[in-house]
Amino acid sequence: xxxxxxxxxxxxxxxxxxxxxxxxxxxxxxxxxxxxxxxxxxxxxxxxxxxxxxxxxxxxxxxxxxxxxxxxxxxxxxxxxxxxxxxxxxxxxxxxxxxxxxxxxxxxxxxxxxxxxxxxxxxxxxxxxxxxxxxxxxxxxxxxxxxxxxxxxxxxxxxxxxxxxxxxxxxxxxxxxxxxxxxxxxxxxxxxxxxxxxxxx
Amino acid sequence: xxxxxxxxxxxxxxxxxxxxxxxxxxxxxxxxxxxxxxxxxxxxxxxxxxxxxxxxxxxxxxxxxxxxxxxxxxxxxxxxxxxxxxxxxxxxxxxxxxxxxxxxxxxxxxxxxxxxxxxxxxxxxxxxxxxxxxxxxxxxxxxxxxxxxxxxxxxxxxxxxxxxxxxxxxxxxxxxxxxxxxxxxxxxxxxxxxxxxxxxx
Amino acid sequence: xxxxxxxxxxxxxxxxxxxxxxxxxxxxxxxxxxxxxxxxxxxxxxxxxxxxxxxxxxxxxxxxxxxxxxxxxxxxxxxxxxxxxxxxxxxxxxxxxxxxxxxxxxxxxxxxxxxxxxxxxxxxxxxxxxxxxxxxxxxxxxxxxxxxxxxxxxxxxxxxxxxxxxxxxxxxxxxxxxxxxxxxxxxxxxxxxxxxxxxxx
Amino acid sequence: xxxxxxxxxxxxxxxxxxxxxxxxxxxxxxxxxxxxxxxxxxxxxxxxxxxxxxxxxxxxxxxxxxxxxxxxxxxxxxxxxxxxxxxxxxxxxxxxxxxxxxxxxxxxxxxxxxxxxxxxxxxxxxxxxxxxxxxxxxxxxxxxxxxxxxxxxxxxxxxxxxxxxxxxxxxxxxxxxxxxxxxxxxxxxxxxxxxxxxxxx
Numbered sequence: 014x015x016x017x018x019x020x021x022x023x024x025x026x027x028x029x030x031x032x033x034x035x036x037x038x039x040x041x042x043x044x045x046x047x048x049x050x051x052x053x054x055x056x057x058x059x060x061x062x063x064x065x066x067x068x069x070x071x072x073x074x075x076x077x078x079x080x081x082x083x084x085x086x087x088x089x090x091x092x093x094x095x096x097x098x099x100x101x102x103x104x105x106x107x108x109x110x111x112x113x114x115x116x117x118x119x120x121x122x123x124x125x126x127x128x129x130x131x132x133x134x135x136x137x138x139x140x141x142x143x144x145x146x147x148x149x150x151x152x153x154x155x156x157x158x159x160x161x162x163x164x165x166x167x168x169x170x171x172x173x174x175x176x177x178x179x180x181x182x183x184x185x186x187x188x189x190x191x192x193x194x195x196x197x198x199x200x201x202x203x204x205x206x207x208x209x210x211x212x213x214x
Numbered sequence: 215x216x217x218x219x220x221x222x223x224x225x226x227x228x229x230x231x232x233x234x235x236x237x238x239x240x241x242x243x244x245x246x247x248x249x250x251x252x253x254x255x256x257x258x259x260x261x262x263x264x265x266x267x268x269x270x271x272x273x274x275x276x277x278x279x280x281x282x283x284x285x286x287x288x289x290x291x292x293x294x295x296x297x298x299x300x301x302x303x304x305x306x307x308x309x310x311x312x313x314x315x316x317x318x319x320x321x322x323x324x325x326x327x328x329x330x331x332x333x334x335x336x337x338x339x340x341x342x343x344x345x346x347x348x349x350x351x352x353x354x355x356x357x358x359x360x361x362x363x364x365x366x367x368x369x370x371x372x373x374x375x376x377x378x379x380x381x382x383x384x385x386x387x388x389x390x391x392x393x394x395x396x397x398x399x400x401x402x403x404x405x406x407x408x409x410x411x412x413x414x415x
Numbered sequence: 416x417x418x419x420x421x422x423x424x425x426x427x428x429x430x431x432x433x434x435x436x437x438x439x440x441x442x443x444x445x446x447x448x449x450x451x452x453x454x455x456x457x458x459x460x461x462x463x464x465x466x467x468x469x470x471x472x473x474x475x476x477x478x479x480x481x482x483x484x485x486x487x488x489x490x491x492x493x494x495x496x497x498x499x500x501x502x503x504x505x506x507x508x509x510x511x512x513x514x515x516x517x518x519x520x521x522x523x524x525x526x527x528x529x530x531x532x533x534x535x536x537x538x539x540x541x542x543x544x545x546x547x548x549x550x551x552x553x554x555x556x557x558x559x560x561x562x563x564x565x566x567x568x569x570x571x572x573x574x575x576x577x578x579x580x581x582x583x584x585x586x587x588x589x590x591x592x593x594x595x596x597x598x599x600x601x602x603x604x605x606x607x608x609x610x611x612x613x614x615x616x
Numbered sequence: 617x618x619x620x621x622x623x624x625x626x627x628x629x630x631x632x633x634x635x636x637x638x639x640x641x642x643x644x645x646x647x648x649x650x651x652x653x654x655x656x657x658x659x660x661x662x663x664x665x666x667x668x669x670x671x672x673x674x675x676x677x678x679x680x681x682x683x684x685x686x687x688x689x690x691x692x693x694x695x696x697x698x699x700x701x702x703x704x705x706x707x708x709x710x711x712x713x714x715x716x717x718x719x720x721x722x723x724x725x726x727x728x729x730x731x732x733x734x735x736x737x738x739x740x741x742x743x744x745x746x747x748x749x750x751x752x753x754x755x756x757x758x759x760x761x762x763x764x765x766x767x768x769x770x771x772x773x774x775x776x777x778x779x780x781x782x783x784x785x786x787x788x789x790x791x792x793x794x795x796x797x798x799x800x801x802x803x804x805x806x807x808x809x810x811x812x813x814x815x816x817x
Contacts, residue, residue, distance in 0.1 A: 023666055095712075099710065100707035138567065138571065140572070142543065158349065160323070165540065167572055169569045169584065170568045186572050189573065191413070203409075209404070212393035224509070263501075296511075296551070301464060301503075304499065304505040307502075340744045350497070368772045372785065372788035526763065543756075544752075550755060554765065605803075605806040605812070611763065
């Protein structure tokens, strides 16, 4: 079983990512159950705007999507800006659009029988809405969203510290993240044991 | 296997409900696979505002939630008003909040190992957002959201006809609704065969 | 100049409303500028579902809408449930829908030349999204939304205290609320001095 | 009086932009009232991710923001992807974040006394939600949002033609776009005549 985290921070490596720090709680829990995990920081790649599989001109999305399709578990991790997902996370959803027309040997959208979860951090309010946007986006494409498959951190009201600046609320975010890992893995296993067939067309 | 549709139209019976008409495409497909289906039109009941299991004073939510917990498949069906879910659908999500603290014998939220899908109709644009709001809401509470577990109908731009006023686009909405039924049933069966355990606390 | 607050808490009077408590910061600032203010707690009235001006059968919306149209400044105040506006706030937006077809003597939608602002409180994350939903809803109907015309309070991550349970963050929410009052009043005055004409039809 | 359209299509020039085509209805109406208008297609520029005024390394946002601040009227124009605003539009909102801390000589956020409107086109449903996201984002930063300051086009349900592929619904979108132009101009003039002062701090 493989899990991939697409870290949609605005910052390229090696800048510290609060979003990655919280996502590591989820991947740590998955690893302790034998899942192999990998992080991809999207801002380190040249992901072109567009809605095809390969936008050319050095577009590095194809190598990312290959990793995504190698994983049964997808974790979209995003910071909050203006109460919304990052432009990098939005770019990822947009590029997923091309997967709608990709099917496997049995005619199923390629995202079928995979699960998706979400990690959201901010220095301000907005996590529930980010989760709504991401859940709807990946559900459109073909991922299954397990129950309570997310964790988040922020400390309102108004702008405040970043996740790594304080211990406030870490316990809740970590417990919730471990539950998310458990739920992602459980549904991934259920779909592996009893796969969703191609829908009637 | 049982499915329940909570029809969140603003209109009480016996007024014709466009939302029900489209939802019947989904339930028809489920019935042909042997699933028992039931419709509850929320506007026919006195569902009080609040976030407890029973708000008293003639609150009829308890009898609805009992039906919801008798079904492995939940379908939330809502009209679109101002691009958003109806106040009746919002009331349902709000009342679901109390389910967060209800657990089964194994310590799992009672909504675990159930699936949810969505039917949205409008005389104007807004379906994707309605699906996002509903998916996030039920995911918070414990339902699993299968891939492409929705159908919708509207005909933009601007205000236009209702679903039952025209044949425009019915084919897409019906095909999509039958696919939603297939995906809901497949994931419900997968969770029945391989249930999600209680998350670590 | 008159301002009306529609308090969309789920609780009827005389229960304490955290949302009202924060809204009073905004109305206090308005009053110090000579604005007359009034609160209406929607849960104290029987507001029927529907999208007409009067749904009959004891519908008390008509008396509320009369107050709304007597005020140049509207403040929608809502708690957060599941990261979203309350069902009561959603009901208010829905009932506003009927105002779209009401025009004044010069053919303008009746909400024109009025301003709207927002107050949001929660024991969990979701304020930005609530503001987005409310702003889009009232903008559709004809209110103008001044800059930074909101305040909110919550303390993430996860469920936490209510506004009145703690002093955490009150300073930010109060400063922001006073700025909202200033911006609402400034734009209301600008529209009074230079009214928006009827749009070309 | 100046208006600027930020066209957030995913396509670089000279590809045909449906979003631009509809936005030209709004700018045409503004021009007939003597407003000078300019289009900037964001995808033609290298706008880096980040939340500062200048992200360096060839970041072309500074020249765009200069044009934005030279205009009393801002029009954000976006296509719909997965029911949501484009990643390019999201990038624009994100870069606006830095304007929060920029103030004029009187201590007002630089976006104060400017108005913003929205143009949304899609081959599928999602316009109301795009308008909600954009309105909340620019309102946070300091723009005023006039009533009915938008137009949109799409033709549901499901994927369908683009705006320029059909005449369906153009009349509604054009009438609505001309009304948006009228409302944007009216509120811009009102704020010019009676400017919003700096809020109390």
